[in-house]
Amino acid sequence: MAGKVVLITGASRGIGAAVARKLASEGATPALVGLEPDELKKVAEDCGPDAGWWEADVTDLESLRTAVEAIAERYGRIDVVMANAGIAAPGFTRSMDPAVWERVLDVDLYGVWRTVHLTLPHLLESKGYLLLVSSLAAVVHIPGLASYNVAKAGVEAMGNTLRAELKHLGVDVGVAHMTFVDTDMVRGVDEHPVFGRVRTGIPLASRVYPLDFAVDKFVQGIKKRSRVVHVPGWIGPMKIFRSLIPHLVELGARFNVPKADRAALADIEARGAAESSRASGAGGRADSEKATRR
Template structure:
């Protein structure tokens, strides 16, 4: 078995799938974790005969633990973990579906924590590398994505804490910060009748960068076991001045948010709160179906 054994969550689509394909092409062995089994199988087929896939919801601690145990048993080790699974659900906190708001936190923050907790014993054994996927949203908190902002800020804090906690054990920890990259999730946000206009109206985040840029940055960061990965590089400069950005966002949103707030209420009235608040993109739809099924099971 050549190269490293790399476990990636959220590997069905987008950045997770593209990074998996790149690393496989460079000789690594991929363990793919995510929803949408048909998509996972396609990505695994592209990653070579040694690649495997596991259909797992990262909010299910037991299922995730079982998958990690199977991966470790199958390959004998885990060298790299990319905690990438995430969703985004646009909406203002006062009016969007509270269950969806909380689901974003559960997937994007607690899902990362569960991934860390279940894989860490294997990374300690291999003195491996852990990359947590945060976002520019941890630094610049644009309106209409509060739950996403909160989750990604938490991921950054978790990564910074783990980096110090694990250094003496030989495990390196990186945190990736991305602006908007051309993925299904971002396209889904832009298709929202209200919040697509909110995002594209904010100069700092109006541009969508090509997926290949993120793949290059991630692959290089994993190779170097980097402490940070910035997509694009100017995010590193923005982090230095992070105390200023709330004032910039507040000033820039002074007139647009009241208008968007009224539009959001009208959209909820027209389409219903569930449709207006749903997580974005094909991956978001798959996650919504999982969440609804789980809620029905709990309800009996």
């Protein structure tokens, strides 16, 4: 990774920030893109004097274009892009705030597309590597996270398509699938009075993996220009049986969703739809504030 310029979106916190620090320790030059300038600055300082940061919103094409152009001008190249920016907002589709439902897709799916669109010319020039961050949610569709499930399934499809389209041009494409990892976003979901209990009641989703474990998998995948990154490894074999998974989810939902549905309606009655279904964690709050200002 020595000398490689790695552009990471959603780099203020969580996976993005931790991967940037790890790659910097191995000689890479992180170019950090995100919403929280104070946090971005801290991460950049941890990554050394060559690292840079740019405040940009992946839902705003011109904001993101300005950042990408500035990164290319500063470093003269972009070798790796990790399209990582994402939010999660818990809520049942019939009752959650429609604006929040759509915002998740705008960040998690269309934000990835905008990142690809703007950085691809630079990756074509460097014969680089593109890593799109999907999720176990693309395979296992947990009730109460419909917008997140839809977005991450779309990201997986985008990555699979791009891999075939770009291979002959020298650009490798990877898709990362991870289950619940110890980040601000996951902790925020767990703090929700209704949906935190829904997650912990589902066997495949009940365990939260350490951040360092996930970071090592991501960095290894980037260094190898892997077509997939699985955190943990059992997600790979699970994909083989994905046609059976919705039936298992539906079976389990019979026991916990009716109660959770009533609890969600009560929470909305008490706190309002926007607050009950707002994006989780500190990063989610930053995104909500950004969306409100626009």
